[in-house]
Amino acid sequence: MSIYDTLNAEQKRAVEHDKGPLLILAGAGSGKTRVLTHRIAYLMENKGVNPWNILALTFTNKAAGEMRERVDNIVGYGSENIWVSTFHSTCVRILRRWIDVLGFDKGFTIYDSDDQKTLMREICKYLQIDTKNMKERSLLSVISSAKDELITPEEYELRAVGDFTKGKYAAVYKEYQKRLRANNALDFDDLICKTIELFQTSKEALAYYQRRFQYIMVDEYQDTNTAQFKLIKLLADGVNEEGLREHNLCVVGDDDQSIYKFRGANIFNILNFEKEYPQAKVIKLEQNYRSTKRILEAANEVIANNVGRKDKALWTDNAEGDVVHFTQFDRDSQEAECIVNEIAQAVQSEEASYQDFAILYRTNAQSRIFEEKLVVKNIPYKIIGSINFYARKEVKDLLSYLKTIGNGQDSLAVKRIINIPKRGIGLATIDKVEEYAIRNDISFYEALRQADYIPGLQRAAARISPFVSLIEILKSNISRPDYSISDLLDEIIEATGYIEDLKGQELENEDDRIEIIGELKSKIVAFEEAALEPPSLSDFLEEVALVSDIDNLTEDNNVVVLMTLHSAKGLEFPYVYLCGMEEGIFPSYMSIHADDPETEIEEERRLCYVGITRAMKRLSLSACSQRMLRGETQFNRPSRFIREIPRYLLTMEQNPYNSNPFRSNSHASLVPEFNSRLQPAGVAHSTNPAASSNRDMGSIFDKNKPFTQPPREFGGSNLGTIDYGIGDTVSHIKFGVGLVTNINNAGKDYEVTVDFGTTGTKKMLASFAKLKKLS
């Protein structure tokens, strides 16, 4: 009896394949990680492959860590020598060693999307681009797509000839790359592109890694972009000791779970793998070990609506299981409250524990309301993603100090902290320094050091020099042998008086902010303790840039987890709540109204498939008729994906708050209170005329309504009117109490004129103003 006997026939074939390209099409829950780890073990144990020669690429650090751990459990030795890491970490590791070939310094900084945006803002200002027409975000995405396709700024320029807009893009792209280099910084895409550039520039570097990585494995292959594929191809093109090109490349993926097209994922990497490698062997894993029959069938039915997929039929030996639950709520607050109550009850009755539950949604913004309800119920939870810890102001400030000390060329970081805490250095001074830096072709920080020689900076120069000395002193500490990053952080906080400054600002959430600084400190300490040898500052900054929230999700925490559908890929939970199943939310408004809705909706559908297939035992779907989004009330119809699940697999659950407020659950006491909060106050929103126009967004379903449930009314039935008229007294959230002096019918909305007395007379649209009638 060997460990390989637990594998099914197809899995076994995949595991025992040793030489040559291999494509594993692995459906959801078909044990693909198991196959990968067993294959690594098999190669080591039975084929005498040196773990040193194995490279396994994943997309998240979590997946990488898990893979290493699982190999360790099987083999018991040598797993630390396998190179298992994410694409991005792999590239950083290579570049830290070789990037000087490309003219960068080895201490380069990695820019996250916030940094990118800041840089782009500067560029738009510099190139006098009107950001009303060309948004920073869209410019960045143009650049990102170019990089994904390995198009250089020069090439982009060539292709742009004669096209004004593209010409502009080319200029921005060029300037962006120029500034990254000047700051000795790389963005995420650069990590991949520069590694390829390195391999094309240095035969020595390429040969070294080709020789080392004799066996390459790629997880989530459907998410690779053109650049990543090129990188894999370059590495897999090496020769072995006998001078043979074996292409020992094993890729695992599922075209139905390709959900990163927006990030450049190229579906043809998986669809055309056999064309690229004609000798490739293809193995399909179609047995699902995760979900019940009903859940799997629901998933299959939904995904069957997509065209142009690789043919496959996922099946399972698991039990029939519970039907899929669908509940339609009136409001998002009900949805959240109800789901949270259900979880509390299940845990109370010891049917399950907190960690068995996941709440999944399309956008991060949806997490807020759940958090609210979970706190009230005292349920332990973890939200993955939403407000990234490293995006907090305090953290960014302190990290910028670290970056400034580690890489003085990173002007973005220097500019961020030069006046934090306030040193009396304002915009005008910064502009002058910047101008001097550009004129003399030096970095911003270098210009600060020469502040005394900058014309027009008499008084300001005196304010700059203490800052420069501070950084210089902190810098000199790094060279001490006993130096640690956490000491450095302490010194920064101490020397700048950062915490005192924070306290002086009299912010209401002062304690939270100080706590966050403490959290940063413990993260640094933990990082230093986990490292085998004392890590360098750039090691830590790299960790910060490349470790995502999901990576820290561990199973030993008994908490309910909340995350986006994207983050949930690769995970599984006994009980899954898929909420916000509404047209405009999921599928998203963006996809419905895209230039090419068919394609975009298909991606959303794959995302839905991913969501459904996370569930092992029970799947609960829900939608709300009314939802608050960015301070506005939206009215959405249930998602088309609900309709795609056959009725016999679904139960339509009654909204417990509506049908029977005294339902026999232990939380019945909450209900009357809830309703009273909901009814009169909410009427102002639900009766505004824009509501009916928003509603039409989902009207494609009017002709073909999938629901037998009688349509319920919200609050009152006077939708499309407003409950105040000329001469009425109304209150506005910001302007206070005023008198309605005029109402005009402005198409789908009403333009209301209100006299707020001393505040003045304002004209506003009824749908946005949220006026409340006072009588």
Next chain:
DNA sequence: GAATAATAATTTTTT
């Protein structure tokens, strides 16, 4: 020239 108050703008998904 800098600090502060007021106003405009923004969010789909992520390494």
Next chain:
DNA sequence: ATTATTATTC
């Protein structure tokens, strides 16, 4: 609702 930018005050 939160954050970046602009207008205003000191």
